[in-house]
Amino acid sequence: MAAPSSLASSHLSRLAAAGAPAPQPHHQNHQLRLGCSRRRAQRLVAMAGSGKFFVGGNWKCNGTKESISKLVSDLNAATLESDVDVVVAPPFIYIDQVKSSLTDRIEVSAQNTWIGKGGAFTGEISAEQLVDIGCQWVILGHSERRHVIGEDDQFIGKKAAYALSQNLKVMACIGELLEEREAGKTFDVCFKQMKAFADNITDWKNVVIAYEPVWAIGTGKVASPEQAQEVHAAVRDWLKTNVSADVASTVRIIYGGSVNAANCAELAKKEDIDGFLVGGASLKGPDFATICNSVTSKKVTA
Numbered sequence: 001m002a003a004p005s006s007l008a009s010s011h012l013s014r015l016a017a018a019g020a021p022a023p024q025p026h027h028q029n030h031q032l033r034l035g036c037s038r039r040r041a042q043r044l045v046a047m048a049g050s051g052k053f054f055v056g057g058n059w060k061c062n063g064t065k066e067s068i069s070k071l072v073s074d075l076n077a078a079t080l081e082s083d084v085d086v087v088v089a090p091p092f093i094y095i096d097q098v099k100s101s102l103t104d105r106i107e108v109s110a111q112n113t114w115i116g117k118g119g120a121f122t123g124e125i126s127a128e129q130l131v132d133i134g135c136q137w138v139i140l141g142h143s144e145r146r147h148v149i150g151e152d153d154q155f156i157g158k159k160a161a162y163a164l165s166q167n168l169k170v171m172a173c174i175g176e177l178l179e180e181r182e183a184g185k186t187f188d189v190c191f192k193q194m195k196a197f198a199d200n201i202t203d204w205k206n207v208v209i210a211y212e213p214v215w216a217i218g219t220g221k222v223a224s225p226e227q228a229q230e231v232h233a234a235v236r237d238w239l240k241t242n243v244s245a246d247v248a249s250t251v252r253i254i255y256g257g258s259v260n261a262a263n264c265a266e267l268a269k270k271e272d273i274d275g276f277l278v279g280g281a282s283l284k285g286p287d288f289a290t291i292c293n294s295v296t297s298k299k300v301t302a
């Protein structure tokens with residue numbers, strides 16, 4: 001694959017050594033750099049409002065009553081920086097347990113919801129029911145739901161609209177497969193997934209976008225800070241062109257895929273990385289707290 005001229009060759013060798021796929025060949029780094037300082041100035045102003053660093057823990061289909069009780073007590077005991085929003089997403093059946101035992105400092109999310117009002121939909125959980133038990137967030141469009149369960153862009157977009165209409169906040173996930181990255185289609189895939197969200201979302205204030213490259217999820221192959229930044233900046237530019245400059249400068253774009261206590265600080269330093277969506281490492285309270293507190297690396301470089 002042709003290497004983009006803007007990345008130093010030493011960096012490319014490090015990526016190759018770590019087994020990470022190469023950056024996108026068609027990237028418009030030049031154009032992104034030109035808009036960079038203006039965008040940063042806009043975003044620093046926005047930081048005073050909704051733009052807090054954001055870390056979500058997606059527990060996926062893991063845990064027992066006992067292990068979750070231990071995880072909650074570790075999270076309750078953790079010292080968290082004040083300028084980070086923290087959310088955890090337990091499996092549905094443990095949400096009530098978590099809500100009743102977890103500090104209010106941490107908000108609670110579901111990992112999915114039904115597309116509309118509840119009723120005769122066996123096995124589903126409605127947005128109304130999530131709100132009823134005090135759940136504030138829902139993760140939608142996660143790659144495991146797209147690629148394992150088979151949810152498509154339109155279905156996910158409609159879920160987002162309905163969840164937002166019921167006052168749930170949404171972590172809207174996007175991300176490319178390895179073969180899509182290797183074929184130079186990362187931006188096409190991410191923009192197509194973004195369009196399905198944008199077609200259904202009118203107000204973005206309760207939306208966080210999670211860029212989770214599928215090849216980095218649960219594989220230990222984290223995207224390099226440069227790879228993640230490249231896509232985050234491109235998604236922000238897409239929002240500017242296709243939604244509004246205001247949404248582009250205020251919406252938080254978080255990264256997910258093999259984030260851990262050791263690699264979070266370097267990723268957090270990147271301008272367009274506003275936080276993380278964490279899988280495996282969110283099951284360990286102290287590691288998750290370290291990832292939440294990587295906001296301090298952001299402050300140093302902002």
Ligand SMILES: O=C(CO)COP(=O)(O)O
Nearest residue numbers: 058217218257258279280
């Ligand atoms: O899918 C993820 C978060 O939603 C990421 O999972 P891992 O952190 O385990 O790679």
